Amino acid sequence: MKYFKQFFRRHRGRAVLAALLLLGQVMGTLLIPALIADVVDRGILRGNMDAILRTGVQMLVVAVLASAVAAWGSWVTSDLSALFGREMRSKLLRKSQELSIQQFGAVGVSSMITRSTSDITNLQQTLGMMLQMAVPAPIIVAASTVMTAMVSPVMALIQVGFMAVLLIAAGVVLKKSNALSRSIQVRLDRINRVLREAITGARVIRAFGNEAYEEERSGGAYESYADNMIRLNKLFAVFIPVVWLLMGALIAVVLGIGGALTLGGTMEVGQITAVTEYSTLTMAYLIMAASAMTTLPKARACLDRLQELLDMQSAVADTAAVPAEPVHTAAVVEFDHVTFSYPGAEEPVLRDLSFTMYPGQTTAVIGSTGSGKSTLADLLLRLHDVGDGRIRLGGVDVRQLSQTELRGAIGCVPQKAFLFSGTIADNLRMGRPDASDGELWEALRVAQAEDFVRRLPQGLGAPVSQGGANFSGGQRQRLSIARALVKRADVFLFDDSFSALDVKTDAALRRALRRSVTAPAKLIIAQRVSTILDADQILVLDEGRLAGAGTHSELLEHCPIYRAIAESQMNRKEA
Numbered sequence: 001m002k003y004f005k006q007f008f009r010r011h012r013g014r015a016v017l018a019a020l021l022l023l024g025q026v027m028g029t030l031l032i033p034a035l036i037a038d039v040v041d042r043g044i045l046r047g048n049m050d051a052i053l054r055t056g057v058q059m060l061v062v063a064v065l066a067s068a069v070a071a072w073g074s075w076v077t078s079d080l081s082a083l084f085g086r087e088m089r090s091k092l093l094r095k096s097q098e099l100s101i102q103q104f105g106a107v108g109v110s111s112m113i114t115r116s117t118s119d120i121t122n123l124q125q126t127l128g129m130m131l132q133m134a135v136p137a138p139i140i141v142a143a144s145t146v147m148t149a150m151v152s153p154v155m156a157l158i159q160v161g162f163m164a165v166l167l168i169a170a171g172v173v174l175k176k177s178n179a180l181s182r183s184i185q186v187r188l189d190r191i192n193r194v195l196r197e198a199i200t201g202a203r204v205i206r207a208f209g210n211e212a213y214e215e216e217r218s219g220g221a222y223e224s225y226a227d228n229m230i231r232l233n234k235l236f237a238v239f240i241p242v243v244w245l246l247m248g249a250l251i252a253v254v255l256g257i258g259g260a261l262t263l264g265g266t267m268e269v270g271q272i273t274a275v276t277e278y279s280t281l282t283m284a285y286l287i288m289a290a291s292a293m294t295t296l297p298k299a300r301a302c303l304d305r306l307q308e309l310l311d312m313q314s315a316v317a318d319t320a321a322v323p324a325e326p327v328h329t330a331a332v333v334e335f336d337h338v339t340f341s342y343p344g345a346e347e348p349v350l351r352d353l354s355f356t357m358y359p360g361q362t363t364a365v366i367g368s369t370g371s372g373k374s375t376l377a378d379l380l381l382r383l384h385d386v387g388d389g390r391i392r393l394g395g396v397d398v399r400q401l402s403q404t405e406l407r408g409a410i411g412c413v414p415q416k417a418f419l420f421s422g423t424i425a426d427n428l429r430m431g432r433p434d435a436s437d438g439e440l441w442e443a444l445r446v447a448q449a450e451d452f453v454r455r456l457p458q459g460l461g462a463p464v465s466q467g468g469a470n471f472s473g474g475q476r477q478r479l480s481i482a483r484a485l486v487k488r489a490d491v492f493l494f495d496d497s498f499s500a501l502d503v504k505t506d507a508a509l510r511r512a513l514r515r516s517v518t519a520p521a522k523l524i525i526a527q528r529v530s531t532i533l534d535a536d537q538i539l540v541l542d543e544g545r546l547a548g549a550g551t552h553s554e555l556l557e558h559c560p561i562y563r564a565i566a567e568s569q570m571n572r573k574e575a
């Protein structure tokens with residue numbers, strides 16, 4: 001609930017206005033039955049035309065004012081609930097950027113999407129319904145009961161009796177629907193997950209002829225969601241007619257007893273009309289409140305899921321401590337006896353790893369698959385924190401730098417080249433929004449992407465579809481390299497970024513990099529020896545340990561693992 005409290009505290013002015021408008025609407029609603037009683041008893045029954053006209057005009061004014069206030073109130077409450085949705089979505093997006101990669105993975109992309117869409121939409125709708133339907137209900141019910149009691153205490157008691165039955169029935173339904181609502185949101189997560197996989201993996205599914213299995217899997221997810229929804233709807237299918245039955249019965253009782261009291265001379269006809277109106281109002285508002293309340297269990301489940309995410313403390317947080325004194329060094333990056341294990345893993349992925357990178361130098365990392373190369377890159381970006389040892393950037397422990405400062409100094413080309421929907425220029429300017437067109441073309445030239453971008457009719461303005469799906473794997477990689485180069489960085493990190501390039505383009509790109517990117521340090525993670533032949537130092541990783549370090553020729557001579565990798569690639573070429 002704290003997010004609701006914080007929201008209303010922040011938007012106190014609008015909340016007070018909404019409350020005042022609701023009060024105005026309630027007062028208007030309550031005045032009408034009293035005026036009806038007046039027009040019947042003093043006007044119609046006594047044949048007093050003046051009274052009929054006067055009260056009629058009063059009724060018209062009250063009705064018009066109450067409707068105008070109700071419309072304004074509706075607008076303010078809808079605005080408030082839309083604002084709540086927008087703020088929650090921004091909070092969630094910010095949190096998803098703060099969480100460590102592992103925490104993000106634990107929540108899951110599908111659940112993240114359900115939370116930002118369906119969960120927040122549910123909360124938004126519930127907030128709107130509660131403000132418009134549930135909040136006025138207690139005032140209307142209390143005032144109607146008091147007004148009825150003033151006319152006839154017996155009638156008021158009957159009303160209270162019916163209300164009690166309605167509230168008990170609503171309580172039972174709410175309790176039962178609580179658990180169901182929770183499980184419905186979890187099932188929605190599952191549908192999202194299955195659908196996402198079926199859509200993003202459509203090519204693989206078709207290639208393996210797996211359509212039938214996927215259909216069965218998604219069918220299962222839909223069925224289990226539908227089962228729970230049907231059970232929930234059955235509950236309301238019983239509840240709603242019960243409510244109407246109670247309403248009808250109350251009016252019948254009011255008319256019956258009211259008729260008897262009128263015949264006995266203790267009640268006037270107009271008063272029966274007023275009591276009937278108050279009873280109808282009471283029950284109608286209780287029904288509206290109950291239907292708003294029926295959305296509460298689902299909203300509660302949604303709120304819990306959002307709160308769970310928003311309250312998560314990022315495993316990689318900026319430190320509040322005073323930055324430690326930097327070590328004076330010419331090195332750009334230093335790995336100092338770094339050891340790292342993934343949570344729950346028995347063995348460290350990287351052990352006692354030390355190396356230094358200097359400005360203008362190229363450091364390459366090679367090793368078998370799973371040897372820890374990408375983990376090393378993630379540690380430099382501080383996507384995880386080291387277990388033992390330390391990593392320094394410009395002599396400062398990366399944990400003492402803000403994440404923005406740290407990542408601002410690194411131009412990164414991730415293993416999976418991902419582009420965002422928009423234009424080529426939008427993508428290239430991600431790291432430096434003020435880069436000129438000339439600088440974008442220069443980055444494209446170094447990344448060997450200039451030719452194909454120039455051939456596109458819209459050039460830098462050419463559209464990029466989601467994930468960069470309208471470009472080939474090699475084109476995506478080159479655009480993602482250009483995107484990193486546009487950024488002014490102290491270190492460039494290429495995580496297996498040349499693998500989709502043919503050998504000729506790979507060589508041309510490295511030549512251009514050597515010539516044009518001279519000051520920053522470069523860290524190249526590679527699979528192919530040919531990619532790293534001319535690196536200033538090559539690190540050979542073997543099961544997370546440094547098995548060798550040196551230039552290509554030094555390693556060929558002294559490092560059996562490197563020699564084996566080089567020979568296996570040479571043999572493959574000759575074969």
Ligand SMILES: Nc1ncnc2c1ncn2[C@@H]1O[C@H](COP(=O)(O)OP(=O)(O)OP(=O)(O)O)[C@@H](O)[C@H]1O
Nearest residue numbers: 102342345349367368369370371372373374375376
């Ligand atoms: N998020 C994770 N949680 C747990 N273990 C992980 C995680 N990411 C990687 N690993 C494990 O850490 C080890 C090293 O993975 P890493 O991705 O760093 O290897 P790599 O050398 O880059 O491999 P490749 O060349 O195939 O990309 C692997 O055994 C992998 O299973």
